[in-house]
Amino acid sequence: MSKEKYLIEKFFKSIEKPSSEIDYGIGDDGAIFKAQKNFVTSIDTSIEGTHFPLGLDPLDIAYRSLAVACSDIYAMGAKPHSFLISISNKDSKEEWFSSFSKGVEEFMNDYECHLIGGDITKGSTSITVTFFGNIIEKPLMRSGAQEGDYIFISGLLGRGHHDRLNIKSTEQSNHFLRPELPKKSIFNIVKYATSCIDISDGLLIDLERLCEASKVSYEIIFDSEFVTSGTEDLACGDDYVLCYTVNKNHVDKVKKHIEGSHCIGRILNISKPSEIQMNGRALLMDAKGWDSFNQ
Amino acid sequence: MSKEKYLIEKFFKSIEKPSSEIDYGIGDDGAIFKAQKNFVTSIDTSIEGTHFPLGLDPLDIAYRSLAVACSDIYAMGAKPHSFLISISNKDSKEEWFSSFSKGVEEFMNDYECHLIGGDITKGSTSITVTFFGNIIEKPLMRSGAQEGDYIFISGLLGRGHHDRLNIKSTEQSNHFLRPELPKKSIFNIVKYATSCIDISDGLLIDLERLCEASKVSYEIIFDSEFVTSGTEDLACGDDYVLCYTVNKNHVDKVKKHIEGSHCIGRILNISKPSEIQMNGRALLMDAKGWDSFNQ
Structure with a gap:
């Protein structure tokens, strides 16, 4: 099993929850949404040393990166419901991913959002989140x-x-x-x-x-x-x-x-x-x- | 005007085209989709030195990063139609972004897909793409x-x-x-x-x-x-x-x-x-x- 797959199964598939917006989430080549009206999306990258300081607890890196990306969904007058997360990290140490996934889960609980897929790769530490939400009444432009x-x-x-x-x-x-x-x-x-x-x-x-x-x-x-x-x-x-x-x-x-x-x-x-x-x-x-x- | 906004306006807003799937694309906090059925999404990161060699032409970095991310949409049995792109680069040199945007435009023309938003930030060179598509008949799992x-x-x-x-x-x-x-x-x-x-x-x-x-x-x-x-x-x-x-x-x-x-x-x-x-x-x-x- 590749290291990416192992980390996904152990730390991310395990925190997935059923969602009324999603037909299929983590585990295939893509996630499938149920029919969506008034659907909004945005992408945001948080880079170690630029957006957050070196040595930050991975739990905090996860929570903050999600919050920062989610903020754009609220700014459109929408209720966030799900996200994709692409993780680049220097190594595949389990302690790092275990802590990171706790931060993801904490955010999911606080904001009632769902992790529906992602990507893990080796590189300098950087988190890219694509968030999805539904416009509440009209888009706020x-x-x-x-x-x-x-x-x-x-x-x-x-x-x-x-x-x-x-x-x-x-x-x-x-x-x-x-x-x-x-x-x-x-x-x-x-x-x-x-x-x-x-x-x-x-x-x-x-x-x-x-x-x-x-x-x-x-x-x-x-x-x-x-x-x-x-x-x-x-x-x-x-x-x-x-x-x-x-x-x-x-x-x-x-x-x-x-x-x-x-x-x-x-x-x-x-x-x-x-x-x-x-x-x-x-x-x-x-x-x-x-x-x-x-x- | 921030450097990010300047680069977006000059090199990305300029290559945006109207799309039958999108109500609003580049320029606000998020992109808005028209009502979507059978909607699939996936995220993929390409990192310099890991996924592509140092010194690659930015046009090629762009094209390849988009193709690699788009591949997952086809793998779900879907027709790709749009994407978000998050660009991290070491500097904000115009030549780099000019070449990169040409690669984006070339891909958009070859695969009839639309750039609908993104993010530009300073960091080691790394491209994260979130792709969207519509399932053609049934999802291919x-x-x-x-x-x-x-x-x-x-x-x-x-x-x-x-x-x-x-x-x-x-x-x-x-x-x-x-x-x-x-x-x-x-x-x-x-x-x-x-x-x-x-x-x-x-x-x-x-x-x-x-x-x-x-x-x-x-x-x-x-x-x-x-x-x-x-x-x-x-x-x-x-x-x-x-x-x-x-x-x-x-x-x-x-x-x-x-x-x-x-x-x-x-x-x-x-x-x-x-x-x-x-x-x-x-x-x-x-x-x-x-x-x-x-x-």
Whole structure:
């Protein structure tokens, strides 16, 4: 038996569970879905030394890589249901794969998702996840923001970056290791959001992407209430919260019903320059976010 | 604009084409499929230095990585239609990405498939592809082989391995760089096959996987007609042809109608040992195939 097959059988086939979305999962050349409507997918790679530090516990590598990839599914206004995982690792040591599969299983339990297939190969440590989900009501595109909409974030900024600098492995409340995805709040967010993006590289760079797609500008009213440290959290990356826009008529409902969300500013006409205000004055930021090619 | 976004816009968004399967492709947090029945997916990673040699032309890296991943879709009895691609590369040099995107476009044209999204990040060169396809009639599982079935391969063995040792970059007929997938013959194969697997790691190891799933044994009658070099081609890897089984009543039709396919043996009852015969005598092989962890 090849090493890949042995590892798949022992550590991954063993944690597979039946799913209402899947006809056939792990064990053949591909996975087969049941008929799917409103079906969304995204791929994301996490590389040792770039996205997570050397020597991280494999359980944490697995959990974080899955969470980071899953975040894109929520950002589309969808409920994640299954994923493929491609694992590249320096060796085939069982302890590594045993710990890794525990992280996969923990994520599957936390987010009610299913592992349906994958690939294991030798190489520098790198995890690629393809996630699948079903759109809840309508897709939340980056392009739907309108002048006058209010800008919200689904959770505090800076927690992931702060906790990256203070890693205690396998600690449940570490936001770098276990980004808290909008598992419950997504059902309310899709009711009110006009556009959405997930903040992975930093609020400013991701909000700019949303504004570019929507052909609008933004105004952020900085408030220390929605950050962990200070203004640097506007551009730190590793947040994995959603940034979404809401028509002004729904702002009160969002503030009332969507726990954890914060209003951070407004969408402007594209003729105006985007800006950040702090204490009534414009705040200039050099960095906008994280770019793997600039590390 | 981040380097990733710049590269996506310039080299990948530019080669995107409308697809009847896709509502929204490149440019948001995820891709959205139209309603899908009989939908199959698979993921595959190709790593520089492991799956392909250092210094390979990026055009060839792209084409080969896509072909290798796409092979699994055919092996499920499906017609491939779209893919996500995650690119990890040492730097963001435009020449590299320009050449790579040409390889993607060439593959898209040859196999009528669509790029629908992806991810670009800094790291050692490694390509992960998630492929999607629609099952043509019924899924071809590894588990369907029956005692008495005949074993076929959809093309000669050993061409990929032979051509790996004789790489002339961007040469169209090089089977290592451009594995010839069963684009046309798949429609006949699905009519007659009782089980199927793609030969990626070597005929013997992959046929053993099929036999294990089907709870049967195999008998190969070695014939130099179906290999490129000699018996070593039974275990060399890099073939990317299909190995499939056919009920004895359909063998003549398969031989007549499926161009390029060769009958290589029969399926035996599991109580018998698997064996290879050459000139009426049993052939013993040490190696069964390729294993990335043994390189």
